[in-house]
Amino acid sequence: MPTGTKAAESYIEKPKTLAALRDGIANGRLKAADLANEYYQRIEKLNPRLNVYLSLTKDRALAQAERIDAMAAKGDPLPVLAGVPVGIKDVLVMQGAPSTAGSKILQGYRPPYDATAVARLEAAGALLLGKLNCDEFAMGSSNENSAYGPVRNPVDPERVPGGSSGGSAAAVAANLAVGTLGSDTGGSIRQPASFCGVVGVLPTYGRVSRYGLIAFASSLDRVGPFAANVRDAATLLGVIAGHDPKDATSSLAPVEDYAAESDKPPAGLRVGVPAEYFAEGLDPEVRAPIEKGIAALERAGCAIKPVSLPHTKYAVPTYYLVATAEASANLARFDGVRYGYRSPRSATLSDMYSHSRNEGFGPEVKRRILLGTYALSAGYYDAYYLKAQQVRRLLAEEFLRAFAQVDAIVTPTSPVPAFKLGEKTGDPLAMYLADIYTVTASLAGICGVAVPCGATKAGLPVGMQILAAHLRESTAFRLARAMEAADLILR
Amino acid sequence: MTAKVTVEDVNRVAELAHLELAPGETERMMRDLNAILDYVAELNKIDTAGVAPLAQVSELAHAAVVPLRPDRVEPSLDRATVMAHAPETDGAFFKVPKVIER
Numbered sequence A: 001m002p003t004g005t006k007a008a009e010s011y012i013e014k015p016k017t018l019a020a021l022r023d024g025i026a027n028g029r030l031k032a033a034d035l036a037n038e039y040y041q042r043i044e045k046l047n048p049r050l051n052v053y054l055s056l057t058k059d060r061a062l063a064q065a066e067r068i069d070a071m072a073a074k075g076d077p078l079p080v081l082a083g084v085p086v087g088i089k090d091v092l093v094m095q096g097a098p099s100t101a102g103s104k105i106l107q108g109y110r111p112p113y114d115a116t117a118v119a120r121l122e123a124a125g126a127l128l129l130g131k132l133n134c135d136e137f138a139m140g141s142s143n144e145n146s147a148y149g150p151v152r153n154p155v156d157p158e159r160v161p162g163g164s165s166g167g168s169a170a171a172v173a174a175n176l177a178v179g180t181l182g183s184d185t186g187g188s189i190r191q192p193a194s195f196c197g198v199v200g201v202l203p204t205y206g207r208v209s210r211y212g213l214i215a216f217a218s219s220l221d222r223v224g225p226f227a228a229n230v231r232d233a234a235t236l237l238g239v240i241a242g243h244d245p246k247d248a249t250s251s252l253a254p255v256e257d258y259a260a261e262s263d264k265p266p267a268g269l270r271v272g273v274p275a276e277y278f279a280e281g282l283d284p285e286v287r288a289p290i291e292k293g294i295a296a297l298e299r300a301g302c303a304i305k306p307v308s309l310p311h312t313k314y315a316v317p318t319y320y321l322v323a324t325a326e327a328s329a330n331l332a333r334f335d336g337v338r339y340g341y342r343s344p345r346s347a348t349l350s351d352m353y354s355h356s357r358n359e360g361f362g363p364e365v366k367r368r369i370l371l372g373t374y375a376l377s378a379g380y381y382d383a384y385y386l387k388a389q390q391v392r393r394l395l396a397e398e399f400l401r402a403f404a405q406v407d408a409i410v411t412p413t414s415p416v417p418a419f420k421l422g423e424k425t426g427d428p429l430a431m432y433l434a435d436i437y438t439v440t441a442s443l444a445g446i447c448g449v450a451v452p453c454g455a456t457k458a459g460l461p462v463g464m465q466i467l468a469a470h471l472r473e474s475t476a477f478r479l480a481r482a483m484e485a486a487d488l489i490l491r
Numbered sequence B: 001m002t003a004k005v006t007v008e009d010v011n012r013v014a015e016l017a018h019l020e021l022a023p024g025e026t027e028r029m030m031r032d033l034n035a036i037l038d039y040v041a042e043l044n045k046i047d048t049a050g051v052a053p054l055a056q057v058s059e060l061a062h063a064a065v066v067p068l069r070p071d072r073v074e075p076s077l078d079r080a081t082v083m084a085h086a087p088e089t090d091g092a093f094f095k096v097p098k099v100i101e102r
Helices: A018-026 A032-050 A058-074 A116-123 A166-173 A190-196 A230-240 A258-262 A284-299 A310-333 A349-360 A363-376 A382-402 A428-433 A439-444 A473-490 B007-016 B025-045 B079-083
Strands: A053-056 A085-089 A127-132 A179-184 A199-202 A222-227 A270-274 A303-307 A408-412 A447-455 A461-468
Touching: A018 A058, A018 A230, A032 A053, A032 A058, A032 A085, A032 A127, A053 A166, A058 A127, A085 A166, A116 A127, A116 A179, A116 A230, A127 A166, A166 A179, A166 A190, A166 A222, A179 A199, A179 A230, A190 A199, A190 A447, A190 A461, A199 A230, A199 A473, A222 A230, A230 A258, A230 A447, A230 A473, A258 A473, A270 A284, A284 A303, A284 A408, A284 A447, A284 A461, A284 A473, A310 A363, A310 A382, A310 A428, A310 A439, A310 B025, A363 A382, A363 B007, A363 B025, A382 A439, A382 B025, A408 A473, A428 B025, A447 A473, A461 A473, B007 B025
Parallel strands: A085 A127, A085 A179, A270 A303, A270 A408
Antiparallel strands: A053 A127, A179 A222, A199 A222, A199 A447, A408 A461, A447 A461
């Protein structure tokens, strides 16, 4: 972005690439232990302002760094993420480390196992730095619903980083990690990636194991990576993707070499542009860079085609019924019996449930549990939940029809750039509408990549969402690489 | 599907969900739920007669349907590890306040 329009206070810093880190460690110029310490120093300096990390796992990161440095010293072959400092959204569990899901109800909980995606990162050599702030139970679009205070956007700390994986996006933007994991139920990876100017990946439903992900809405929840560049995001996905017997919805499809696939030029790909995503409500300052981005894809040899997704306007209401219904069931487990918070002022079992949940859950979580319980309750089930599931099928089939004509669909990731803290907190419906371009892919189970695409006049990042059919992550990455090359020119 | 949520509805749903709402919170939730439900009433405009509900996307997402794993007893977390996280336990069981109210 032009230097003259940068916010007065900005913490943007580009991390080194995975390739540079690995080469440095392999030839002895870099030590994993030094890297870990440098990152912890930067976190110590910036975290009081940005509130990105909720807890640090120094012992585990430093022990891993020691192992990596010993391997490098011996000249052993290094795993793909050797010495790469990563952060984990606090909805993914790590053995012995606090896992709060941004909620008071899990304060002090230290789970006895690792999430599959977390274990795979570490097995590939990554240094697990700590746990990243997020909206409570991943419910939110601004990170303002965290019980531990909002994350601030490193581009401009008076603005939100997006949500719910706000900490995961901000950590990469401010170089407080080289890569991070987030979760995306209705846009929670893609929208913060867009607000913070980094790359975020929504893998196909079932591509990455949900084992160890604290559940919000199980038919929608996905785990995915953030990175500062597309190739590194593709590498991270390759590490965490793949079948896991511990997740019954985990796909058996073989994992492609996404990084290598992303190297292929996009020429010849058919790219659909749906008019429904460029209608009323789209900020002209977002529209302009996205249109330039589409023109850049055309110059790179893609065939740009109009596509029609007429049910798009029904996606937000469908999403909020399906997601809250599933959430009301998933969050029933937080009852003060087995782990987590128990209210001390409980004379009976029934009191204990309701006191613990009342004192442990924040207002947005309660609102969604109430909405979901209402939509599932006797007399309303058919009108709300069943209806939403029927519309969900129409939305999904509409995408399948579009993907018979095009290889990918490009849209803005969010109708607006990062908004100010407090701007939307009084109006839950306005906050839900921030997800208008992202919930569609969530409902359909398809994959996508959110990639930076220019900026507003004030220098706020704009993001392009590149959607592809089920298990076609490679196509999305190829286009994202082309967009990344164009982004440098758009700024 | 344009039912108006009343204070009684909010209280009933809160009871079903084992949530207690603070004074004032009930009114706020009633307002928010009505605003959200008014908005989702948009869905009434779509004819969904004969459309099968889509509860999960695996049928669309995977070329091959994921087979369920065999239902076998396998080692899990041991009791001591699990009980270490319980708010109250006697080592073998979770302890809770009395269930039967007089």
